[in-house]
Amino acid sequence: MTAHKYLLPCTSCGQDTTVETRQAGDTVDCRCGKRLDVPTLRQLTALKPAADALPDEATPTRRWSGRQGLLLLGSVILLVTFGFGLYVWSDRPQRPTFDITADLEGIDEQIQQLSPVETWFLWKVEILERGFNVQTPRALVTYETERTLQQQKYLVVGFFAIVGGLVLVVGVFWRPPQPVPSSTTG
Numbered sequence: 001m002t003a004h005k006y007l008l009p010c011t012s013c014g015q016d017t018t019v020e021t022r023q024a025g026d027t028v029d030c031r032c033g034k035r036l037d038v039p040t041l042r043q044l045t046a047l048k049p050a051a052d053a054l055p056d057e058a059t060p061t062r063r064w065s066g067r068q069g070l071l072l073l074g075s076v077i078l079l080v081t082f083g084f085g086l087y088v089w090s091d092r093p094q095r096p097t098f099d100i101t102a103d104l105e106g107i108d109e110q111i112q113q114l115s116p117v118e119t120w121f122l123w124k125v126e127i128l129e130r131g132f133n134v135q136t137p138r139a140l141v142t143y144e145t146e147r148t149l150q151q152q153k154y155l156v157v158g159f160f161a162i163v164g165g166l167v168l169v170v171g172v173f174w175r176p177p178q179p180v181p182s183s184t185t186g
């Protein structure tokens with residue numbers, strides 16, 4: 001026996017709720033929250049049949065799921081990107097700090113053991129060009145290398161943030177092509 005469906009209008013908001021004949025005499029909740037009394041079977045058959053309403057109900061559900069998928073995907077990408085960005089930011093290299101006075105004292109001791117050429121080289125390259133003592137350039141080089149790497153990580157984060165944002169935007173404005181009427185019905 002087929003369960004026929006009818007549209008029961010809400011006494012509060014006027015929206016139709018689909019009820020089946022087996023629900024006759026029962027109660028059903030409208031989408032607005034109002035509890036509706038389903039009429040008896042005889043009165044029920046006087047209502048507008050819901051058969052033609054079925055495709056309308058099925059289509060928005062399918063349309064929504066594709067959109068939801070995009071919104072979910074975009075959100076996940078953004079969340080993961082945000083988490084990775086936070087990690088990259090917290091893991092950023094710290095600029096080495098220099099105690100110039102102490103460093104210069106260290107240089108003085110080293111300079112006394114150097115040949116004139118080495119002294120000149122030290123002065124020219126390490127102090128004039130790089131600004132600090134013999135030990136600091138290595139720390140600076142390490143820092144600069146890490147900083148370059150850090151900037152590349154930020155680029156990756158930015159790229160995925162844009163991708164995630166685009167997926168979200170596409171999800172928000174997603175309008176799938178209208179389904180072609182099935183040829184099997186004819």
Ligand SMILES: [Zn+2]
Nearest residue numbers: 010013030032
């Ligand atoms: Zn209602």
